[in-house]
Amino acid sequence: xxxxxxxxxxxxxxxxxxxxxxxxxxxxxxxxxxxxxxxxxxxxxxxxxxxxxxxxxxxxxxxxxxxxxxxxxxxxxxxxxxxxxxxxxxxxxxxxxxxxxxxxxxxxxxxxxxxxxxxxxxxxxxxxxxxxxxxxxxxxxxxxxxxxxxxxxxxxxxxxxxxxxxxxxxxxxxxxxxxxxxxxxxxxxxxxxxxxxxxxxxxxxxxxxxxxxxxxxxxxxxxxxxxxxxxxxxxxxxxxxxxxxxxxxxxxxxxxxxxxxxxxxxxxxxxxxxxxxxxxxxxxxxxxxxxxxxxxxxxxxxxxxxxxxxxxxxxxxxxxxxxxxxxxxxxxxxxxxxxxxxxxxxxxxxxxxxxxxxxxxxxxxxxxxxxxxxxxxxxxxxxxxxxxxxxxxxxxxxxxxxxxxxxxxxxxxxxxxxxxxxxxxxxxxxxxxxxxxxxxxxxxxx
Numbered sequence: 001x002x003x004x005x006x007x008x009x010x011x012x013x014x015x016x017x018x019x020x021x022x023x024x025x026x027x028x029x030x031x032x033x034x035x036x037x038x039x040x041x042x043x044x045x046x047x048x049x050x051x052x053x054x055x056x057x058x059x060x061x062x063x064x065x066x067x068x069x070x071x072x073x074x075x076x077x078x079x080x081x082x083x084x085x086x087x088x089x090x091x092x093x094x095x096x097x098x099x100x101x102x103x104x105x106x107x108x109x110x111x112x113x114x115x116x117x118x119x120x121x122x123x124x125x126x127x128x129x130x131x132x133x134x135x136x137x138x139x140x141x142x143x144x145x146x147x148x149x150x151x152x153x154x155x156x157x158x159x160x161x162x163x164x165x166x167x168x169x170x171x172x173x174x175x176x177x178x179x180x181x182x183x184x185x186x187x188x189x190x191x192x193x194x195x196x197x198x199x200x201x202x203x204x205x206x207x208x209x210x211x212x213x214x215x216x217x218x219x220x221x222x223x224x225x226x227x228x229x230x231x232x233x234x235x236x237x238x239x240x241x242x243x244x245x246x247x248x249x250x251x252x253x254x255x256x257x258x259x260x261x262x263x264x265x266x267x268x269x270x271x272x273x274x275x276x277x278x279x280x281x282x283x284x285x286x287x288x289x290x291x292x293x294x295x296x297x298x299x300x301x302x303x304x305x306x307x308x309x310x311x312x313x314x315x316x317x318x319x320x321x322x323x324x325x326x327x328x329x330x331x332x333x334x335x336x337x338x339x340x341x342x343x344x345x346x347x348x349x350x351x352x353x354x355x356x357x358x359x360x361x362x363x364x365x366x367x368x369x370x371x372x373x374x375x376x377x378x379x380x381x382x383x384x385x386x387x388x389x390x391x392x393x394x395x396x397x398x399x400x401x402x403x404x405x406x407x408x409x410x411x412x413x414x415x416x417x418x419x420x421x422x423x424x425x426x427x428x429x430x431x432x433x434x435x436x437x438x439x440x441x442x443x444x445x446x
Contacts, residue, residue, distance in 0.1 A: 133187050141200045144171045162252040168212050169259040219253035220280045226318035226415045263337045278357050288316040289370050297378040301389040310407040317411030324363040327351035364412045368433035372440035379444040401438050408434040
C-alpha cells in the first residue's frame with residue numbers, strides 16, 4: 001500500500017507478533033456492547049470485521065492492478081534466471097555423470113576385477129601353503145616309518161639300532177611342532193581338516209610315539225652294568241665293548257624320553273620338566289628299592305640266604321651308581337619346542353634334573369636311605385613274630401652288621417672298581433648311609 005493512500009484499518013495491530021485473534025475479537029465485542037446487556041449484540045462487531053476484510057480485499061485488488069506489469073516482469077526475470085541456473089546445473093550434472101562413468105570403467109570395474117584376482121591369489125596361496133604343510137607331514141611320516149624300521153630289535157629281522165630311537169624322536173618332534181602351530185598364518189593352520197593328515201596322526205604318529213617311548217622305557221628298566229653276580233664274582237662279566245654298548249643304548253633311550261616328554265606353549269629350558277625321562281628313572285629306582293626290600297626282608301628271616309641277597313642289593317646299587325655317572329655325562333639336547341629365551345649354552349645335565357626332582361644329593365644316598373626307612377618296619381615284624389628267625393637274627397647281630405656295612409661300601413662303588421672308590425663317587429660319603437642301613441636292622445634287634 002502506498003503511503004499516500006488513506007486507510008482507517010490499524011495494520012500495526014494485525015502485524016504485531018503478539019497479535020491474538022481471541023483477544024482482538026473480545027476487545028471488538030466489548031467496544032460495541034455493554035457487558036451487562038443480555039443478549040449481546042454480535043451483529044455490529046461482525047459487520048465491522050466483514051467490512052475490514054472487504055476493505056483489505058479491495059486494497060489488494062487495487063495494488064495488484066496498479067503493479068501488474070512490474071509483477072509480471074519480475075516473474076519473467078525469475079523464470080529466466082531459473083532456466084539459466086537449470087541449464088548450468090544440468091551441464092554440471094552431465095559432466096559429473098560422464099566423470100562417474102569414466103571412474104566406474106577405469107577404477108571401480110578394475111577394482112572389482114582386482115579384488116576377485118586378489119581373493120583368488122589369497123586362496124591359491126592358502127592352498128599352496130596347506131599343500132606344502134601336508135606334503136611335509138607326509139614326508140616326515142615316511143621318514144618316521146623308515147626310522148621306526150631301523151630301530152629293529154625284538155620281533156624284527158633287523159638288528160636293533162638304538163640311535164634310531166633318537167632319530168625317530170626328532171621326527172616326532174617335527175611333526176608335533178607342525179600339529180601344534182595352529183594359529184593364523186602358521187604352518188599347521190587348517191591341517192586338522194585334512195583327512196590324510198588326521199589318518200597319519202592317528203594311525204602312525206601316535207602309535208609310533210607310544211612304541212618308541214615304551215621301547216626307551218624298557219631299555220632304562222633293563223639297565224645293568226654290575227658284574228657282582230657273575231660266576232665267581234670276578235671281572236669275567238661284561239666286556240668293555242659290552243659296557244660301552246649298554247651306556248650308548250641307555251643314553252639313546254634317555255635322550256628319546258627327554259625329547260618325547262610333553263611340553264606346554266612358551267615353556268623354557270629352565271622351566272621344562274622332562275616327565276617321561278624323570279618318571280622312567282624314578283620307576284627304575286623304586287623297582288630297585290622294592291626288590292631289595294623284599295629280598296632283604298626274606299633273607300633276614302632266613303639268614304643263610306643273606307650273603308647272596310646282600311650281593312644282589314650291592315649289584316643294584318652299583319647299577320644306580322653307574323646310572324648316576326651316565327646321567328651326569330649327558331647334557332640336555334636342543335629342543336625345538338622349547339622357547340629360545342630359556343635355553344642356556346650346553347643345557348643342564350640329566351642327573352641334576354633327577355636329583356632336583358628327588359630332592360637328594362646323590363642317587364646311592366637316596367637308594368640306601370629309602371631302603372633303610374622301609375626296612376625298619378619289616379625287621380620289627382620279624383622280631384615281633386619271634387621264633388627261630390628272631391632268635392637267629394638276634395644271635396647273629398654282629399655278623400649281620402658287618403655284612404650290611406660291607407654291602408653298602410661295595411654297592412656304592414662304580415662297577416669294576418673293586419675295593420677302591422670309583423670315579424665320580426664321593427670319598428667318605430657312605431659311612432652315614434652304612435650307619436643308617438645298619439641302624440634300620442640292628443636297632444630293631446633286641
